[in-house]
Amino acid sequence: MTSLPEDPPPLFGEDDRDTAVQRVQEAYAEGRISHEEMDEHLHQVLTAKTHSELVPVLASLPQENAGTTSTIAAAGGRIKRRGEWRVPRTLKVESAFGRVHLDLSRAVIEHPVVDIELQLGTGRARITVPRDAIVDVEGLHTGWKDTLYKTRGRSRPGGPRIRISGTMGFGRLKIRHVRR
Known part of the structure; x- marks a missing residue:
């Protein structure tokens, strides 16, 4: 019995990355995250290759009031x-x-x-x-x-x-x- 190769995780486009960068920047501008947290989140967003790497970064942002x-x-x-x-x-x-x-x-x-x-x-x-x-x-x-x-x-x-x-x-x- 041969196993089928797994599908590679879905990639995302530059629009998705731009939207994620904007959400991180807005969270910083609104005072919901510190400068260090913004740098860390931006690094994670800019180096992410799949949606599964991007989702936890955005989920960790504090919600707006x-x-x-x-x-x-x-x-x-x-x-x-x-x-x-x-x-x-x-x-x-x-x-x-x-x-x-x-x-x-x-x-x-x-x-x-x-x-x-x-x-x-x-x-x-x-x-x-x-x-x-x-x-x-x-x-x-x-x-x-x-x-x-x-x-x-x-x-x-x-x-x-x-x-x-x-x-x-x-x-x-x-x-x-x-x-x-």
Whole structure:
């Protein structure tokens, strides 16, 4: 009786590795791991060849604080946040019919990365971000109109990273950096 050779462990792509590196860096930036732990985790991620070598590294990262997600929801009407307000790590905005205006220009942003998840039916959304913010709209899906956003030519280091994701049905999202 001959035994069949075992299948080699599945390899993973550079996108998986990049995602793992980003998770380790975010854990460090949010103060959940020390500098030494970050170095150790990054070394393990960068030298891993299979998923089975990568999974324990990511599983050992401390979980985010549960209190860092907030949801703003309205069936119709306006959702508006402006002035000095505290921005959570993850902000979910849900509106079936209406306008959304989030002004982060004077907001208190304590996290290096802020995720804004939009679930909008119809209506427009406008987001004003700090001058030095880096905006990522890769995770946003629009149904009818495109997103209006021009990336800034040069951003000063140290600004927050604003990641916008979710879905918009029949509205338009306009993102702008504050001028002052």
